[in-house]
Amino acid sequence: MKNLEIVRIFRDIAQILQIKGGNVFRIRAYERAAQNIEGLSQDIEDFIKEDRLTEVPGIGKDLSERIKELVGTGKIKMYEDLKKSIPEGLLDLLEIPSVGPRTAKLLYEKLKIKNIPGLEKAIKKNKLRGIFGIKEKTIENMLKGIELVKRGRERMTLAQAIQVGEEFLSALNKFPEVKRIAVAGSLRRQKETVRDIDILVVSDEPKKIMAEFSGLKAVKEVLAEGETKASIRTRDDVQVDCRVVEQRSFGAALLYFTGSKNFNIKLRQAAIRKGLKLNEYGIFRKGKFIAGRTEEEMFKVLGMPYVEPELREDNGEIELAQESKLPELIEPKDIKGDLHTHSKWSDGGNTIEEMARAAGDLGYSYIAITDHSRSLRIARGLTTADLRKKKNEIDKINKKLKGFRLLYGTEAEIDSGGRLDYKDGVLKEFDIVIAAIHSGFKQPKEQLTRRMVKACTNKYVHIIAHPTGRLWGVREAYDIDLDAVLEAAKETNTHLEINAFTQRLDLNDLNCRRAKEKGVKLALGTDAHAAEQLSAMKLGVSVARRGWLGKEDVLNTLPLEELLKEIKK
């Protein structure tokens, strides 16, 4: 899959052109193309094969030639030439907050600064003084920015972002001037990682809110504070932006502040075509306010149904909305049970009964206890003797429980040859079998793919757990041919998992969409190793929603009897 390589190159090109001072629309064209390719659920090489590259929005004659050149020769000449035209390392300067293309260009032209260490040295030697347009404050901001880059401004996981967002909401909600409050930005779109937190407040006293926001205990540093908008950094180095608007602009501001940026641009273009102006204060016709209180009324004026925040990525949803063909997304309440959990029998922290009660409290009607299998010793995988005892325990608890069912399950190891580590006679006893890879991630792509495909063909395997192995902050997805696995899954009625564990979210949103397009049904599981982790299901639902999935695309929206029928091979 060359998609991400092209994305990176196009973004690089855009940045180099910015520094060199190219046509801003040409620059934007590269950025837009990169964004659109990033959002593709299909391999770009498929588009080439079918000669329909220019069907990808933002890709015309020139860019399609560049893409073909890269896929064909491994290089893009124009990009190689551009790279040579500026020093390596200059692009790093753009990573520094407060340093944009113009400043980078200035620093290079006046002082021959080529990279971040060079800038640091120049600042320490007082060389920046006297450069036109740079004074003490600017230098100070650059130094702060450099520090931040050094510490690595990583993105948070969605789970962390949700927590930070909630803390700020509840802290701000205590102020009487706050009439209404909401999170926006990529957190509201439920992206799997989030850079900064956006908070929207309705109030008649914006100045007061600004002071209160900047004065919160969690605030380490105020980055900017104006009349209606302020940015701070928390003690944990998270940037939080707060914006205050009046009541009638709440919907407009929420829409604007939620993004994504490209989604907003497209909506504004749609507004222009209708002779309207759309900004964060509302929709205006000849300067007269006609909508803005709620997002719903704004979409209505723009002639389309409400677009769920999770869809707002400019990945085709606006076009579908205009034809009223948006998918109806799955919701948390549709989930009837959790299909991937662990108990004390292997490496979980709670007993089976405790897990069952916690699941019941969440309103579920079933839960699968899928402890690790024999060969995963490190997680105390169960021997066949253990399994008999575990089965007895489950049967006993099931007799006690009314309107709820424990499913006897396992998360079985797929070995390096694609076989499972329990014999068929053992496997067939389970109500549900999840198969997973926990070793040999670094095998060649072909072998990894073969293992997964073979696991799908096993007639006792119902679900493939965390199919790409991505573990946030630990390792990248392993190198598999996901399309081949999807094909195999489709053919054998095997389900792929959306693992909702905070650091996994695997399959991710784009791959979910790919699975749906291929006709593969997904199974949501939290991989909970303790009762309180069952609540991570909401993250999995978010991934599913971002992957355009409806209730009908997810296995465990089914009542128990239908679920058991559905998974039969």
Place this chain on the structure above:
DNA sequence: GCCGTTTTCGGCCCGACTGTTTTCAGTCG
């Protein structure tokens, strides 16, 4: 460099805040 129920040429989203400015460019989202 892309794109077209106004257009195949001439447009291309819109505004807040900062730091440096006597009116605005740069950065950010």
